[in-house]
Amino acid sequence: MPVPTPFHSRTAALNHNLGWKDWAGYFAVTSYETTPEREYNAIRQAAGLLDVSPLFKYRVSGRDARRLVDRVVTRDMNKVQVGQVAYTNWCDAEGKVIDDGTVQRLGDDVYRWTAAEPNLRWITMNATGLDVRIEDVSEKTAALALQGPTSRAILAACAEADTDVASLRYFRLTRARIAGVPVEISRTGYTGDLGYEIWVDAASAEPVWDALMAAGAPWDITPIGLLALDMARIEAGLILLDVDYVGAKKALTGSQRYSPYEIGLGRLVHLDKAPFVGQAALRREVARGPARQLVGLAVDWDDLERLHDEAGLPPQLPATASRLSVPVWDGEQQVGKATSSTWSPTLKKLIALATVSTNVSAPGTDLDMDFTIDHQRKRVGVTVTALPFFDPPRKRE
16 A cells, blocks of 8 residues: 655645556656646646655765765766766676666765665665665655756745755756755756756655745646656656666566666766676676667657558547557567657657667667557557657756
8 A cells, every 4th residue: 555755745635637656655646637738748848846755765874985886886976076966777797787866975975876666775785894874765855856947947936045046057966945944956857858856854845845836836837747757758768667677686587687788878887987786797798789779769650640541540649658568670570679658749759769679779770660559459660769859958058
């Protein structure tokens, strides 16, 4: 049975659709209305407010805190300064990804580590011999994601006057007060747009929600659920654990185990840094080259229209993103699978994230993807596209 997040009293009162799902043991809103259309539009045209408290959060502190983080993750943590946030992944000894998340450097020897799934045991196992303290602060720390082009103006309107939100750089962190409550604001998110995440003590969470909603009213702030988030993150080319890849600890077959290079995270691997878990295996993979790649797929609209016409139907656009894995073909040979797909209202395209064989991963390659029309499995033409699909300059400016 899921339990409420620290913001549940606020989200439940607004959830007219009564749409809920279990996210890491917490109640999470899927959509506040019958469709996520308005919530999605808030992300891309105004601002959406999302409760992300169910994320797992770990506080790592002590003299060897940096050494521990650097030993586990693939990025060089010596290059991460106080007040900086690093998106990274961590692997098992065979170089297969266990999970991905962010590491925020809060102080010289203090880090906050976020993850999609429980990782406390893995982090603790790798702390042997180090002077470090590891705390699970998941229940103590509430979090909100404020995402969209008006998010900066909203934060500036409700943060204390001495907090210069406008100058906060991409993937940086600052301390502030909202409604008199101490918070930490990071310029991060999972939408591929201008956005921030607000981290607050769980016992003081509700006034922060209220202040953001009140300050955001002139800028059309809208509470958003996970369905709208799913559409936005696919446009941004952002992968999701257990959907676009399987964590190495849960994989049942070799094909379910992915290296960072196979899921678009190769840029986060710093092979020349101090030893880390999986380093030797990843060096071997670089030498031989990964067998598969994460790519974007753009569906051929004319082909989709033709298939519907043959079935005597008008083209039907999905109202929500799909997490149903379907085969991808090069002629009669299956060369991969599409794992997440959505209609993009911004791009006016049906798009998908897929993992395909490296030899067919070049942008512009024409392939086919399984697609169901009137309960019949068909194949629709797709074109390999570079990721992300959507990458507005305001995200980094």
